[in-house]
Amino acid sequence: MSELFPDYRASWETDAHRELRRHAVEFLRKEATPNQERWAKQHQVDREYWNKLGDAGLLGLDLPEEHGGTNGDFGYSAIVAEELAMAHDTASGWVVHSPIVAHYINTYGNEQQKKCWMPGIISGELVLAIAMTEPGTGSDLQAVRTTAVRNGDEYVINGSKTFISNGTHCDLLVIVAKTDSSQGAAGVSLIVAEVNNLPGFERGRVLEKVGQHGQDTRELFFSDMRVPARNLLGAQEGLGFYQLMQQLARERLAIASTCAGMAEAAVLEAIRYTKEREAFGRPLINFQHTKFELAELKAEVLSIKTTVDYCIQHYINGHNDPATASIAKLIAADKGVAIVDRCVQFFGGLRLHDGVPDRACLCGGPSEQNLWWHKRNHEGNHQPFAVTRRHVGTLSRKPTTRASRPSASTDATSEPITSGSSPSQPKPQVKRATSWWVSTGPAKAKTWSGNWPWVAAMAASMASWPCASTRGST
């Protein structure tokens, strides 16, 4: 729920959406917020967190019921993306798994592939990642150098990828590769690799970033890695670039929702801190300048929320329109940066505390990566939203109340699971979502069905996509 705007309701938000929001808030406050510091140290979430997400029904929100999903519209994913940010989560690769990569398989996978993989994707037994970016090839996806050469019933894949979210935990990897190196976009295909114990597959370095320390962003290497030819996504080779472009709107909207949540969380932290911290004999919030600042910041948050919700409504209405989705992402990311930057000014010397920019750092394409560049580690005015709950709690007069403190438990090991699944093997057991399903009940879940607009919008012209944008691939 929005604390800044308690009666705020998006045009697309139904009672069922609100119920999901309550459920997500409760789950994340318990399972995500307290673990952030530990996850940041170990550079990954606990593997069992994925299973908990699945058990809570948070991985198949807009995926078909026949595979164990909820069959909701995109609003369900937008809510969880926003609430993850509100819960100060910067570690989870949920956005990559659930609203993004799962839909590549659901949309382009054949029945056999979906039957095999979707249940595990929804239960959390199979963690997803997508490998587009290569060293030296980011936005210009038609120039990828990873090759997939057909050899009998297999593809032999060679190449390397970088910046891959969920790189440590992923069980299924959607690989962007050239099946025809003589072609540009028309030579690109998407191939799903079941990477656990797969000869020729190697997980490289976990990348040290200036933020999002809890995310397992990694390099991946393929060396004569053999993948069954039946794991190609789509009816034929060469559709990969088109498939990638068709998923852009969804990806942009999910990231925009995250940015909206992050901006609101930053302002809430600023309000909390200025109430607690005193200077010159009174709480900071009692100074007129502070009030002006906070009032403007609140207005900016509302402008993000309404813009993003307009674009989500557009998408839910059936327009798989990358340009409108870009508006959401541009406004939410750019304004989010500005908001965070202004919020952090309230924190004085705390803003220079080392290793604490995670609250503000998001992932994906270049506009939200701006958030990183606002971490300027010098004695200037700019540091991102750099104060952790722990620091506020320790140094301010009163303890924080909104979220739980980091847990003392230190289960730092989390080996990737071995799925052993392939279209020819038994499908993973479906773990039915528990608590949320129980409280919601099938009747309400039914009201979410039938709203799957973006599939119908697949025919949208790729030519209209601004692929030459200087703002990058996403």
Ligand SMILES: Cc1cc2nc3c(=O)[nH]c(=O)nc-3n(C[C@H](O)[C@H](O)[C@H](O)COP(=O)(O)OP(=O)(O)OC[C@H]3O[C@@H](n4cnc5c(N)ncnc54)[C@H](O)[C@@H]3O)c2cc1C
């Ligand atoms: C935390 C994190 C997580 C990520 N997760 C994933 C993931 O899971 N999977 C994945 O595949 N990728 C992932 N990425 C990669 C990300 O999505 C971007 O695609 C990638 O960072 C961009 O590639 P690049 O760094 O080579 O920059 P590019 O966007 O390729 O830009 C390189 C240079 O070219 C310039 N440029 C770009 N386009 C133009 C143009 N049209 N005209 C003029 N100049 C231009 C840019 O300004 C820049 O100077 C992740 C990145 C981060 C940081």
